[in-house]
Amino acid sequence: MSQSPKRPPPPAHVTQEARRRFLRSLLLGGMAVGAGMAGWLPMARGAAPRLRPPGAIAESDFLAACIKCGQCVQVCPVEAIVLGDIDEGFGIGVPYLDGRAQACDFSCDAVQCILACPTGALTHELSKKEEVRMGLARLDKPDACLARQGLGFKGQARGADFPGLHRYEKVDRWNPIRIADHPYDLDLCDLCVRECPIEGAIALVPMSVDAADKRRTPEIRQSCVGCGMCEMICPVEPAAIVIDARAQWRAS
Amino acid sequence: MSLIQSLAIMLGREPVKPRPEEYEPEASALHEAKRACKMSPEQRQEINRQTHEAHKVHTWRNRRWLTLLAVNLLFVASYRFDVQLIEGALTASRVIGFHFADLNSALQVTLAFKTILINLVIGTTTVLILWWLLGGRSFCSWVCPYHLLAEWAEALHLKLAAKKLVKDHQLHRRTRVVLYVIFALSALASGYTVFETISPTGILSRAMIYGPTWALTIVVFLLVLEVFYSRRLWCRYMCPIGITYAVVGAVSPVRVAYLPQDCHHEGECRKVCLVPHVLDVTKKGFATRMHSGIGADCTRCGLCVDVCPTGSLKFEVKGLDKLL
Numbered sequence: 001m002s003q004s005p006k007r008p009p010p011p012a013h014v015t016q017e018a019r020r021r022f023l024r025s026l027l028l029g030g031m032a033v034g035a036g037m038a039g040w041l042p043m044a045r046g047a048a049p050r051l052r053p054p055g056a057i058a059e060s061d062f063l064a065a066c067i068k069c070g071q072c073v074q075v076c077p078v079e080a081i082v083l084g085d086i087d088e089g090f091g092i093g094v095p096y097l098d099g100r101a102q103a104c105d106f107s108c109d110a111v112q113c114i115l116a117c118p119t120g121a122l123t124h125e126l127s128k129k130e131e132v133r134m135g136l137a138r139l140d141k142p143d144a145c146l147a148r149q150g151l152g153f154k155g156q157a158r159g160a161d162f163p164g165l166h167r168y169e170k171v172d173r174w175n176p177i178r179i180a181d182h183p184y185d186l187d188l189c190d191l192c193v194r195e196c197p198i199e200g201a202i203a204l205v206p207m208s209v210d211a212a213d214k215r216r217t218p219e220i221r222q223s224c225v226g227c228g229m230c231e232m233i234c235p236v237e238p239a240a241i242v243i244d245a246r247a248q249w250r251a252s
Numbered sequence: 253m254s255l256i257q258s259l260a261i262m263l264g265r266e267p268v269k270p271r272p273e274e275y276e277p278e279a280s281a282l283h284e285a286k287r288a289c290k291m292s293p294e295q296r297q298e299i300n301r302q303t304h305e306a307h308k309v310h311t312w313r314n315r316r317w318l319t320l321l322a323v324n325l326l327f328v329a330s331y332r333f334d335v336q337l338i339e340g341a342l343t344a345s346r347v348i349g350f351h352f353a354d355l356n357s358a359l360q361v362t363l364a365f366k367t368i369l370i371n372l373v374i375g376t377t378t379v380l381i382l383w384w385l386l387g388g389r390s391f392c393s394w395v396c397p398y399h400l401l402a403e404w405a406e407a408l409h410l411k412l413a414a415k416k417l418v419k420d421h422q423l424h425r426r427t428r429v430v431l432y433v434i435f436a437l438s439a440l441a442s443g444y445t446v447f448e449t450i451s452p453t454g455i456l457s458r459a460m461i462y463g464p465t466w467a468l469t470i471v472v473f474l475l476v477l478e479v480f481y482s483r484r485l486w487c488r489y490m491c492p493i494g495i496t497y498a499v500v501g502a503v504s505p506v507r508v509a510y511l512p513q514d515c516h517h518e519g520e521c522r523k524v525c526l527v528p529h530v531l532d533v534t535k536k537g538f539a540t541r542m543h544s545g546i547g548a549d550c551t552r553c554g555l556c557v558d559v560c561p562t563g564s565l566k567f568e569v570k571g572l573d574k575l576l
Contacts, residue, residue: 021421021422021423021424022424024421024422024423024482025423025424025426025427025489028423028427028477028482028485028489028490029423029427029430029431029490032431032450032490033431033434033435033438035449035450035470036435036438036446036447036449036450037438037446038449039444039446039449039450040442040444043444060443061365063364063443063444063445064361064364064365064366064443064444064445065361065364065365065367065369066361066445067343067344067353067354067357067358067361067372067445068341068343068344068357068445068448068454068458069340069341069343069344069345069357070340070341070458070461070462071339071340071344071345071346073331073462074330074331074339074340082462083458083462083465085465085466085467086449086465086466086467086469086470087466089449090444090445090446090448090449092448092449092455092467093341093343093448093454093455093458116339118340118344118346118351118353118369118371118372118375119344119361119365119369119371119372120369120371
């Protein structure tokens with residue numbers, strides 16, 4: 001040090017400014033840390049888990065491993081994936097799906113979001129849609145289900161204004177189209193079974209032994225991957241069938 | 253200035269006047285000559301005129317703003333218009349197919365997830381080499397979208413301050429170091445990427461690419477603080493990303509060099525600088541050498557280069573003149 005060791009003490013206003021500067025740093029630094037930590041609150045509230053994209057690892061690991069870049073969002077052909085906002089806390093920038101608004105219909109064939117993920121938050125161990133486990137479908141409002149009432153369905157599944165997309169292989173093998181552009185005329189509503197992208201994940205089973213009884217009930221099978229397609233296509237409002245995100249199959 | 257000194261000042265130590273034995277003979281002789289030469293009023297007027305002229309030069313600022321906008325718009329265009337050159341956001345991306353990962357985001361993920369991810373190793377190594385070559389904190393001023401907004405907030409702050417409507421409240425520069433450690437430790441302890449919750453860089457980058465979010469309120473809040481309370485609060489005293497890139501750029505070949513020969517020591521450069529402690533060397537009698545880099549914390553924004561009327565501060569690529 002070039003200064004002499006017997007330097008006179010700094011004047012009062014200098015020490016006062018130094019003290020204030022320290023307090024300001026403490027306060028504003030504390031606010032930054034507090035705001036960051038506040039991201040924990042939505043976690044603690046214990047809300048129902050979000051429906052995550054295919055291949056998402058266990059929720060707590062998923063939030064840690066996700067680098068919040070949205071590359072999965074960019075590759076999804078039906079734009080099913082959206083990123084969490086500030087109300088998701090630590091889940092900010094983390095991808096999820098709202099199945100009712102836009103389900104994953106695997107129209108990319110090769111689980112593109114998994115291939116896009118740079119961190120393995122969507123595990124690269126999956127390569128087929130059948131191996132995906134996002135959750136499980138559940139018949140939430142049996143009384144609302146048209147098939148259970150023996151009713152058919154005619155028209156646009158979700159109305160003319162619904163922007164949701166789906167790939168109809170018979171219409172266009174490569175490009176998803178709007179569900180509103182693909183009206184139905186069905187004697188018995190089987191939309192959830194008809195549009196399910198996974199073979200054998202859901203089936204309509206008779207509700208009585210009477211052959212004349214038209215009524216059928218949707219039955220979810222173990223191969224259900226929880227993609228949300230049945231929830232999106234269900235024509236009643238609110239949907240009779242819903243996805244329980246992260247739910248796992250239990251033999252009942 | 254040694255690398256250790258440069259890093260210590262970046263981490264919050266206040267720069268001090270060098271000891272007499274640190275001066276090279278040429279530098280001592282220059283300072284001696286400058287002390288002997290008393291300026292006449294005409295000379296001072298001439299200097300003021302030059303300084304005033306130099307203030308109108310915005311060459312580097314304009315180049316930088318163009319670059320910053322181009323990079324961020326490439327992210328947007330890659331997704332919105334399917335150009336596919338830079339997919340992802342500033343936290344992680346694929347640049348024409350190659351993995352890039354922001355060093356700070358990758359660090360958060362690694363600490364929270366406690367796993368070494370091969371794609372992140374590739375992505376961070378690429379980014380590390382790139383920003384070492386380009387000057388480290390040049391990421392801040394040439395790419396970070398928050399930096400641009402903060403520059404505009406700063407201009408407003410300075411206008412209001414000139415009218416004595418607001419006052420700059422400084423923080424201790426070590427705040428940033430403490431926050432860096434707290435955010436790293438909290439990622440490790442909690443298993444969540446805690447800093448990403450408030451990172452204005454990530455929030456802004458995602459909002460531009462994927463559409464506006466409520467998270468932007470954090471950015472707005474910071475900007476309001478910077479206009480009315482503390483000049484460049486976030487970039488100066490708080491952002492951990494700045495520290496990460498400052499370390500990367502500590503020995504970068506791309507730097508701003510200071511040549512005391514023609515310097516008038518008016519201090520205009522320190523007034524425009526985000527990190528004026530790196531320009532301590534420009535004070536009269538402080539330069540120990542006739543040619544030196546200005547330190548790790550420099551964001552290579554070029555504002556000082558634009559404002560300097562004598563060309564005493566300039567961009568250089570270390571060793572390039574020897575090669576040519």
